[in-house]
Amino acid sequence: MEMSRGVMTRWAAVALVLLAACLAPVLGGGETYKDGDPVRVVANKIGPYFNPTETYEYYSLPFCAPDKMEKESHNLGEILAGDRKVLTHYDIKFKVPNHGMRLCTKTLSLADLQKFQRAVDEDYYFEMLVDNLPVWAYVGLIHTPSLLSSPPSFPILGDFDEKSLENISAKRFLYTHLIFNIDYNGDRIVSAQVATSPSSRLDITDVDSEITVDFTYAVIWKESSVRYEDRVERYQKADFLPATVEIHWLSIINSFVLVILLTAFLAMIMVRVLHNDMRYLIADEEEEFGSEDESGWKLLHADVFRFPVNKTLFAAVLGAGTHLLCATVLLLLLALFAFSPGKKGSLPKVIAILYPLTAGTSGYVSASVYKQMGGFNWVWNTILTSVLFPGPLFIMFCICNSVAISYESTAALPFWTIVSVFATHLLMTFPLTVLGAIIGKRNAKPFEAPCRTSKVPRQTPHVPWHKSLAQVLVAGFLPFSAIYIEVHYIFTSIWGHKVYSLYGILFLAFVLLLTVTAAITVTLVYFQLAAEDHRWWWRSMLYGGSTGFFIYLYSFYYYSARSRMNGTLQTTFFFGYMLILSYGVTLMLGTVGFFSSLSFTKYIYKQLKLD
Template identity: 50%
Template sequence: MAPRSAGPAMLPALLALAVLLPAVGAAPGGGARGLKGASNHRYAEGDRIEMFANKVGPYYNPSETYQYYSFAFCPPPSDKRVFKPEDLGEVLEGDRLVTTKYEIQFLVDIPEQELCQKDLSDADVAKFRKAVKEDYYYQMYFDDLPIWGLFGRPETTPGTKYYLYTHTHFDIAYNGDRVIGVNVSTDPNKAVDITSVGHVTLPFTYSVKWHQTELTFDRRLEKYSKYSVVPEHLEIHWFSIINSCVTVLLLTGFLATILMRVLKNDFMKYTKDDEMGDDQEESGWKYLHGDVFRFPRPLSLFCAMLGTGTQILVIAIFIFVLAVFDVFYPYNRGALLTACVVLYALTSGISGYVAASWYKTMGGTSWVPNIILTCALFLGPLLCLFSFLNTVAIAYGSTQALPFGTICVIIVIWALVTFPLTVIGGIAGKNSKSEFHAPCRTTKYPREIPPLPWYRQTLAQMAMAGFLPFSAIYIELYYIFSSIWGHKLYVIWSILSIVFVILVIVTAFITVALTYFQLAVEDHRWWWRSFLCGGSTGAFIFVYCFYFYFQRSTMSGFMQTSFFFGYMGVVCYAFFLMLGSVGFRASLMFVRHIYRAIKCE
């Protein structure tokens, strides 16, 4: 992290972030802004409670979402169509909450009532027909409680027919003066056959029924646990934990019994060689002492990757701490994405400090290009990918396309917070007095590396290094993917935190083992190798993405495919940088230890 002396300089950036984030919102479609946010959730009988429509989209393509009124539902007059202000995370998730014509009053039952008589053109009917065919759903919010419904239903016998639901019933539970729950249902008898019709006028109707419940307000989100991965699959998660723990124990046992015994024999052998003089043939890792602490090249790239990976590791730790304290409770809209953006901005000084301090320690002199590279190493690819995906979303007319105002706010956050903190951290790292303490002197010319078999090469070792950590998290990955790219909720953060700790431990252990095997065959190029081996789990996760997309999901279409592989590629890249920094640091501790334990001349 940035040193204390940088604190006053960071203050303006932090204040700018605090001012900008609550103001982020979207007003697509020319809608008005300024609607007040959630109330205290207390109502008197007869008080009107606003129903907000959010978005629609095909059920199996979670990224392909559109504005609710992009379909010919019953919109309120343009002067009364108000978009609810949203936080940054909500906008990034594609939420666009807008007022509706539903007139719902607290504790007032409404029999069947007409919402509007809608004159549907041929194009409107064709659009609804396509939506029913592709299982489109809509999402609304009532008193900050999410509700979902389907556009209609297809029937395949006899023939293929498509029915559009025109009546919606809201069943609302209350306790005292508060709303506890809401369910939406449709009347199949009022479904209209739109298989072959063109221009048609349809009545859209709704009804409301209130009923009392004993459930308290603080427990009203409990029912959404049935949408999570917990109830029927909890034993599988514990099996995953046990499997991962066994992996860690086996790996630890391997290091403790085999590797340490080999090291002990090496220490005895090298001690005996020293006592017998210099007539012995030089072989083994001891005789790399003049090269093992030779700094890697390109130095600036290595330090930038190490700094960025360290920052991502810190962000992950903060995310898990917040999750364990139940910050990301079910349907806390956009909380996770907001936390990621804020934490990335506020921890930028860490990447700058780590990269610059290592760069100076290793003898680098061009620290300005190093800081710029650190700034662009992760955000550069992310910006390029975002530009492409946002263009795709705009072409599709999707709510996943960020409004211009939101893009401007993100740019301002980068300009006033992320970039300045990275520079401040870099300056602090450049001016730090840290030195590289190597137990051996480095020779002027590098030692020749003997020919190595294929299984000692970088790619083969990366495959070995990534397999064990990936196997430790494989079972949990399916549920995480089902939550991110589906409609399930992931709420067992405590288990995920344990899996993350196991992932870090296994990555460190396997990288240390492979580093020893590399040094034992007199290959002193362990710096980059340890980083690549540690981060190789990210490549395994990306390969798993193909399996999940084509075998375990029903996602389809160019937009969904682009979003899935694009953003998962960025996530896997972040894993590569994070675990690569873990692998390097573990290997560095190991290498320092073994060379400190022997006599090197």
């Protein structure tokens, strides 16, 4: 049940090709300008700050729209991230300051004002792109006497201080003036920010008739010493506050030390117990095997390698878990060496590329295991392997996308994007899975068990359900506790406005997760065998994968206590996709738990000297 060296080499070559492909867009050049050249300002999306998934097109609110909408091109990653870019008519020229210019004069109807009121109530923010650099600002402000007269600045990818709404005399203000602060170095733009003007805001608290509004803007240019190649560092450094970064490092180091101690402790116990067992075996070497003095795992030599029930599903789970493990490892390696957090849409794009390209691993592992277990229904095994994870993902996507369509949100994927993703699965993921299955079937070696399996299975002892449940909970809680801090920051990145950039720490946490999962699964499998229960195949997978349950359980805590997400759309996306993410973790870590347990059981039973 192990991959051949040739197959591993081929997949390593694929990883290098992907690495080179991802380096090109990250290290590529950018726009250069001459004095007075126009600078494109692109409006992207708008939505509630605390509901990052609930995004809409910028001009879904009645801002000053150009006479002719020019939509920008999008890559797959940007579309998956909900981006819908359109060119604005802000007249910004390179190095030409502008201290006040009218964008347009617009008459806002009562319906328009109600839209703006709702946007202000729900803390709407908008995102624009200046020379492909994202800038953010709030649509308006809810002002109470307890707040300062000047509103807080928009937190760039950082933490946000909740606005106080306790005073019933709160007023709604709409910002009508934007200030673009742009830094340049030579002929390139190295920084861009947008700010709102407290002195130019419109009170829209109580309106009963249409209002005519002047929307204006200003542009401030400043020379900077920041290199063009370093212009994305501002976003990386703003992902966490300085104090938070220090706490982050200390927490992960603390987790690392605890994991090392835990693993060493479990290893010492296992070595000591096994040493005692082997010593008794050597002492009784002259006695006939199977004497009345034998007990525990030694009695199971004729049953411990009996293949599990539901072989097709078991092999498919191992294939799907191996696929996710390979894709995750490659994604982390790309993040370490070639990933740019400042590149918009790069993460979804890389994931969309990696998953199909690594599909061959699922077919290879599933078919190899299935053949070793004596399976014969190859077609069903391959189909089940190819849909075991994408199937539930597609069902959840249909539910979430339907909700997004009903909200007219940009989170809903366009029809042709759905067709292209589905076609990728049919024309790339599935064929590679079939190809991997063919290679795995041909190259699979016979299952090498150190003990012969009897024809009649041994009767297993009764295990109380609460004991089994406790073992599963312990198996999942320990790995989760090792990565708890990292899980929090990943949540704030996926379901917030932070950009995760500590990929070295993330890779270390992933290694710790795999290490603890393997260690605790092997320990619990040994205790199960010592209790003379040989049904460890499925149980080892359950032990390893139980961490996914704790990740999903944590999502409920995060939603209610650590975030301000609300609404049907955001709730559906959060709990729906977190369920799929937890399911994927269960498949991946369940595979790790089984293969580590298989290596362990083979090792200890090789020490038995049987006739």
